[in-house]
Amino acid sequence: MLLTGITGLYVAQSIIGGITWTGLPAVMREAGVPLDRIGLVSLIxxxxVLKFLWSPMVERYRLPTRGRNRSGTIVLIGGLISIFGLILAGAFEPTRWMPLFAILTVVAFAASTVDIACDGFAVQSLATSQHGWANAAQVGGAxxxxxxxxxxxLYLIGTSDWQIATWSMAAALFLLGLPFLLVAARAPKEGTREHVPSLLHALRRPRLRQGLFAAAIFVVALKVSLGMIGPFLVDAGVDLATIGILNGTGSLIIGSAAALIGGACVRAWGTKPVLIxxxxxxASLLALLAASRITGAFPVSVIMTVAVASSSGVMAFGFVALYAQFMRLSDPRQAGVDFTLFQCADAAVSIAGGVIAGQIAEAFGYGIFFTAAAALALGAVPLIASVAKRETPGLGAANDTHAPPESVRSTFS
Structure with a gap:
């Protein structure tokens, strides 16, 4: 029941992310919004990025010095704000990008706060034997x-309209949040805690700082092209309903399979080879997208296959290893703070990369953009190789989540 509740929240948070960073760019492009403005979606x-600033306050409220665990309260309030935000967003047309950006930013604030509580609750509550399943729930739920x-x-927009699609997603958030609230209600009524969560405690740990640097390198190299794939498919003549089916199939089948393969590879080889x-x-897939745009020789079916392999397959494969390290390097006494720092590094480079991506694609075209993105991914390989350290295969990173920080044998292996 605990894993079910946590998985439900991860799915709900990813629905918001999918609407914002995959669905909305494609809808805006079909409505005629220019690429440079679509790139601003990343600012949502x-x-x-900034949730690390309030993560200690959230953790102190969630885990008071004396009293009950308040994870359920945080999730309830944040969930209601997210649901009502999507209902309000459905009242605006996609061309009204400024009010939509404002509403979805508020939703992102609520969802990011819920995420702090959810991650902390997961690391704190799950037994060691369940840590591997927690990683699977996080990646699979995403x-x-x-x-x-x-x-x-996108499929609902293509077959009905924006309002029905947005309100349907709000209903999904409501249903997905219920299991966690039932689990949180069963948390111990009282408890005493000596440790006071703080950013200073996290940033004093050298291994965590090195992990942040390595995570930033990996994320910017892997995700910089993500926000432009939807608009690229639209400009290639693919309709929204087809893109919706493609994204859905890619996430459900290719993404899930790649996550399982990535998990198996991490256990067999360690995380360093998986990241590389x-x-x-x-880099190879982005080079193919660049070639398809420059030469015009690739059929649309090939372009769609390469696009979904990049945005779903490779992303899932690599991020299994990345998030395993996030869990491993988090102190369970303040997991909501530590895990948040890693996620903020992820979001920060995603924002910067998304804004720059939109500007480059608008100014120079998709061919140059995807060529540059491929070069960036390839150029990150020696950097990750130099920062990463060797890990004994078979020791899943997630299985060490509750080990003391000093016992972690590698920073980003």
Whole structure:
């Protein structure tokens, strides 16, 4: 029941992300919004970048010095704000991008706060034997949520309209949040805690700081092209309903399969080879997209296959290893703070990359943009190789989540 509740929240958060970063760019492009403004969608992720600032306050409220765990309260309030935000967003047309950006930024603030509580609750509450399942729930939930928010959402728009699609996603958030609230209600009524969560405690740990640097390199190299793939498919003549089916299928089938393969590879080889292989695969796929635009020789079916392999397959494969390290390097006494720092590094480079991506694509075209993105992914390989350290295969990173920080044997292995 605990894993079910946590998985439900991860799916719900990813629905919001799928709507914002996959669905909305494609809808805006079909409505005639220029690429440079579509690139600004990445700014909606600002709360995910800045949430480290209020993560200690959230953790102190969630885990008071004496009293009950308040994770359920945080999730309830944040969930209601997210649901009503999507209902309000449905009242605006996609061309009204400024009010939509404002509403979705508030939703992102609520969802990011819920995420702090959810991650902390997961690391704190799950037994060691369940840590591997928690990683699977996080990655699998993210891709299921992406299938709903980026796939089903677009399909509903293509077959009905924006309002019905947005309100349907609000209803999904409501249903997905209920299991966690039932689990949180069963948390111990009272408890005493000596440790006071703080950013200073996290940033004093050298391994965490090195992990942040490595995470930033990996994320910017792997994700910089993500926001332009939807508009690229639209400009290639693919309709929204087809893109919705493609995103949904890619997330449900390719993304889930790639996550399982990535998890198996991490256990067999350690995380360093998985991270490097993901970068090489992404560089190859982006080079194919660049070639398709420059030469015009690729059929649309090939372009769609390469696009979904990049945005779903390689992304899932690489991020299994990345998030395993996030869990491993988080102190369970303040997991909501530590895990948040890693996620903020992810969001920060995603925002910067998304804004720059829109400007480059608008100014120079998709061919140059995807060529540059491929070169960036390939150029990140030696950097990740130099920062990463060797790990003994078979020791899943997630299985060490509750080990003391000093016992972690590698920073980003």
């Amino acid at each position: 992720a600002l709360p995910w 891709y299921l949520g992406s299938a709903l928010g980026g796939g089903l959402f 292989l993901a970068l090489i695969l992404q």
